[in-house]
Amino acid sequence: MPRREVDVPALVRDARAGRPRAVARLITLVENAHPALREVMAALAPHTGRAHVIGLTGSPGVGKSTTTNMLVSALRARGRRVGVLAVDPSSPFSGGALLGDRIRMVDHALDPDVYIRSMASRGHLGGLSWATPQALRVLDGAGCDVVVVETVGVGQSEVEIAGMADTTVVLLAPGMGDGVQAAKAGILEIADLFVVNKADRDGADATVREIRHMISLGDRTEPGLWRPPVIKTVADRGDGVEEVMKGLDKHLRWMRTTGELDRRRLRRAVAEVEAIALAALRTRMGELRTGQGVESAAARVVAGELDPYTAADEVVAALA
Amino acid sequence: MPRREVDVPALVRDARAGRPRAVARLITLVENAHPALREVMAALAPHTGRAHVIGLTGSPGVGKSTTTNMLVSALRARGRRVGVLAVDPSSPFSGGALLGDRIRMVDHALDPDVYIRSMASRGHLGGLSWATPQALRVLDGAGCDVVVVETVGVGQSEVEIAGMADTTVVLLAPGMGDGVQAAKAGILEIADLFVVNKADRDGADATVREIRHMISLGDRTEPGLWRPPVIKTVADRGDGVEEVMKGLDKHLRWMRTTGELDRRRLRRAVAEVEAIALAALRTRMGELRTGQGVESAAARVVAGELDPYTAADEVVAALA
Numbered sequence: 001m002p003r004r005e006v007d008v009p010a011l012v013r014d015a016r017a018g019r020p021r022a023v024a025r026l027i028t029l030v031e032n033a034h035p036a037l038r039e040v041m042a043a044l045a046p047h048t049g050r051a052h053v054i055g056l057t058g059s060p061g062v063g064k065s066t067t068t069n070m071l072v073s074a075l076r077a078r079g080r081r082v083g084v085l086a087v088d089p090s091s092p093f094s095g096g097a098l099l100g101d102r103i104r105m106v107d108h109a110l111d112p113d114v115y116i117r118s119m120a121s122r123g124h125l126g127g128l129s130w131a132t133p134q135a136l137r138v139l140d141g142a143g144c145d146v147v148v149v150e151t152v153g154v155g156q157s158e159v160e161i162a163g164m165a166d167t168t169v170v171l172l173a174p175g176m177g178d179g180v181q182a183a184k185a186g187i188l189e190i191a192d193l194f195v196v197n198k199a200d201r202d203g204a205d206a207t208v209r210e211i212r213h214m215i216s217l218g219d220r221t222e223p224g225l226w227r228p229p230v231i232k233t234v235a236d237r238g239d240g241v242e243e244v245m246k247g248l249d250k251h252l253r254w255m256r257t258t259g260e261l262d263r264r265r266l267r268r269a270v271a272e273v274e275a276i277a278l279a280a281l282r283t284r285m286g287e288l289r290t291g292q293g294v295e296s297a298a299a300r301v302v303a304g305e306l307d308p309y310t311a312a313d314e315v316v317a318a319l320a
Numbered sequence: 321m322p323r324r325e326v327d328v329p330a331l332v333r334d335a336r337a338g339r340p341r342a343v344a345r346l347i348t349l350v351e352n353a354h355p356a357l358r359e360v361m362a363a364l365a366p367h368t369g370r371a372h373v374i375g376l377t378g379s380p381g382v383g384k385s386t387t388t389n390m391l392v393s394a395l396r397a398r399g400r401r402v403g404v405l406a407v408d409p410s411s412p413f414s415g416g417a418l419l420g421d422r423i424r425m426v427d428h429a430l431d432p433d434v435y436i437r438s439m440a441s442r443g444h445l446g447g448l449s450w451a452t453p454q455a456l457r458v459l460d461g462a463g464c465d466v467v468v469v470e471t472v473g474v475g476q477s478e479v480e481i482a483g484m485a486d487t488t489v490v491l492l493a494p495g496m497g498d499g500v501q502a503a504k505a506g507i508l509e510i511a512d513l514f515v516v517n518k519a520d521r522d523g524a525d526a527t528v529r530e531i532r533h534m535i536s537l538g539d540r541t542e543p544g545l546w547r548p549p550v551i552k553t554v555a556d557r558g559d560g561v562e563e564v565m566k567g568l569d570k571h572l573r574w575m576r577t578t579g580e581l582d583r584r585r586l587r588r589a590v591a592e593v594e595a596i597a598l599a600a601l602r603t604r605m606g607e608l609r610t611g612q613g614v615e616s617a618a619a620r621v622v623a624g625e626l627d628p629y630t631a632a633d634e635v636v637a638a639l640a
Contacts, residue, residue: 041627049624134628262622269618269628274605276632277614281601281639285594294597298589302582304369307361308454308589312596319601319639 006036012043015142018081023115023142030134031119033279037134044141049265051083051140052252055165056150057190062173063197066235068150072108074241075146082108083139083147084116087132087161115139130279133164133272162190164268166261167251169193169244172211174203188214191228193247199232199240208232226254284319293318326356332363335462338401343435346458350451351439353599357454364461369585371403371460372572375485376470377510382493383517386555388470392428394561395466402428403459403467404436407452407481435459450599453484453592482510484588486581487571489513489564492531494523508534511548513567519552519560528552546574604639613638 006029014022029037054071058064068084075082108114119135132149139147151161162168170191194211196204211230229247233240255261288294297311326349334342349357374391378384388404395402428434439455452469459467471481482488490511514531516524531550549567553560575581608614617631 038627038629041629045621045627046624049622137628265622266615266618269621269631270614272628273614273618273621273631273635274602276628277605277635277639278598278602280632280636282594282598285597294590294593295586298586298593301365301589301593302369302585304366307358307365308457308592308596309358309361311589311593312600315593315597316600319597 006034008036008039008043012040012141015138016047018112018143020112020115023083023138024117026138026142027117027119027135030131030138033130041134041137044137047141047143048137049140051136051144051147052248053136053140053164053166054146054148054248055161055168055190056148056171057152057161057168058171058173058197060152062171063235064150064152064171067169067171067195067197067233068148069108070233070235070238070241071148071244072114073238074245076108076111076114080145081113081143082115083142083144084114085132085135085139085147085149086116086118087149087151115142115144130275132161133268133275136164137272159190163271166255166264167192167248169195169248171195171197172207173198174201174207188228192226192251193244194228194230195233195240195244196230197233197235200234204232226251226260281319285315288315288318326354328356328359328363332360332461335458336367338432338463340432340435343403343458343462344437346462347437347439347455350454350458353451361454361457364457367461367463368457369460371456371464371467372568373456373460373484373486374466374468374568375481375488375510376468376491377472377481377488378491378493378517380472382491383555384470384472384491387489387491387515387517387553388468389428390553390555390558390561391468391564392434393558394565396428396431396434400465401433401463402435403462403464404434405452405455405459405467405469406436406438407469407471435462435464450595452481453588453595456484457592479510483591486575486584487512487568489515489568491515491517492527493518494521494527508548512546512571513564514548514550515553515560515564516550517553517555520554524552546571546580601639605635608635608638 006025011022011025015026026040028034029040056064056068056071065086068086072082072084108116117135119131136147136149149161149165168190170187170193172194174196194215196207196211198204208230215228215230229243229250231240231243231247233244235241252261255264285294294311294315297306297314300306301308301311326345331342331345335346346360348354349360376384376388376391385406388406392402392404428436437455439451456467456469469481469485488510490507490513492514494516514535516527516531518524528550535548535550549563549570551560551563551567553564555561572581575584605614614631614635617626617634620626621628621631
């Protein structure tokens with residue numbers, strides 16, 4: 001199919017020079033799974049690995065956007081270039097409303113050193129796991145010092161995002177007690193920092209205590225043992241932002257000292273490479289499909305002549 | 321790794337004889353991605369393709385469990401063997417509470433011709449798309465006449481489930497108006513029947529009108545054109561169940577007449593075979609990983625020496 005020509009060297013040069021429109025176009029290439037991405041990623045590769053990637057997740061209503069906004073202000077005050085990637089794991093049933101409050105980020109809309117982008121995962125070849133790391137790579141390669149990936153804690157998404165971040169911040173709010181209860185299973189596995197936002201409300205201290213208790217019961221035994229701090233904030237007033245910034249810096253230092261940063265980045269790169277490889281294999285299967293491969297095997301499965309495993313074996317053999 | 325020996329022929333024989341515990345063990349094999357599954361699926365293959373697979377989805381609170389319960393009662397009154405698969409796309413954040421009301425299904429807990437099973441998608445190699453079709457295959461092969469797959473409308477799950485069903489029922493309730501609004505995008509693509517439950521509440525007629533209006537705007541142009549009926553129910557009283565049953569039967573007949581049933585089942589088998597093939601390829605990649613393949617390529621990506629696409633090429637080449 002014919003596609004608009006892309007002048008990759010110029011785009012990458014402009015993105016690295018901090019031109020927001022060039023960054024935007026590169027991320028659009030990611031969203032469209034554009035063939036020029038190969039060339040983009042090859043050009044960006046030497047410039048990546050510098051950004052501190054912070055994952056921010058939490059249930060709807062805990063104040064993710066205001067917290068991101070608060071962090072961006074603090075980072076800009078330190079002169080850092082910041083990228084924000086708001087990933088919306090939206091479905092037909094929940095619609096795009098999750099990002100409706102993106103408007104709160106207007107504080108930074110005119111700052112050329114803040115790049116803000118919403119990304120939907122729907123319809124992607126490999127979903128979140130395919131597109132997000134590549135969008136992160138674009139922001140990293142474009143010279144962002146910090147990239148915040150914000151996602152709503154729904155479905156598997158926050159676990160996936162945690163896998164893509166250097167540091168994962170789990171946001172909670174008082175009065176969402178069942179949330180904390182329900183979250184027990186997975187929350188400790190992914191949180192490097194807990195932030196209890198809206199801490200001026202009743203129940204904030206109870207929520208903090210509950211999380212501390214959970215942490216004390218946890219059995220994280222990483223080298224050097226990182227114990228996630230629990231920080232109270234009132235994001236729309238900026239209260240607590242210094243503590244959060246300190247927590248983030250401390251976690252980054254801890255990861256550098258213990259080698260955890262390298263381990264996490266290696267793990268992330270493995271997942272990214274695998275996702276691209278799987279997408280490529282899936283595309284090949286699609287080509288097989290029109291060429292009768294998968295479809296004829298599947299037809300025999302429907303007829304009960306073949307089981308799906310034997311059919312899959314045939315497909316895999318045809319790929320090789 | 322050593323696994324418990326599985327006497328597959330005996331299990332399949334017992335499952336086909338309608339022994340619930342044998343069915344349960346087979347689905348557990350699916351959940352565990354047990355190596356014996358190949359043999360299970362080969363043994364079941366000649367017996368599959370008979371069940372009418374009904375997908376039932378809707379937002380939390382619309383009454384999915386009571387509706388399923390109502391349908392099971394009606395199907396049992398007709399002497400049908402029924403399987404219910406409640407798929408929980410739960411995350412660490414939403415916990416397992418979604419299925420807490422499974423207790424309402426106690427009406428049928430002692431009926432040996434009703435097989436009820438909850439399945440979590442979390443942690444699965446290929447998630448929902450890998451495990452659910454195989455669990456359906458087990459229930460189908462075990463002799464269920466109808467299998468209801470119930471899932472909450474969160475994330476991508478209901479679209480995936482719709483892809484696995486012969487007939488998809490979208491459940492709504494009055495007073496969830498925004499739900500209908502927000503859902504517009506995807507709901508029409510997947511619904512073969514709309515059921516407005518809790519129709520004794522205010523606003524039921526308005527909800528029905530809204531859906532009818534949506535349908536009239538839709539542009540579904542399948543052969544013979546199926547126009548989804550909109551049926552009102554009060555599931556906990558059994559009101560409307562006959563209309564739903566008629567709608568389901570009519571849809572099945574329509575699919576048989578138009579060839580749509582074959583098309584859907586072929587599409588489903590293609591997806592199932594692809595999911596198994598991708599899982600197999602992913603496993604091979606994991607083996608490569610320990611053998612230095614993916615990991616060494618990923619390490620060069622982390623170091624900025626290689627872009628992820630070139631790394632993925634190397635991995636794909638190593639698989640062949």
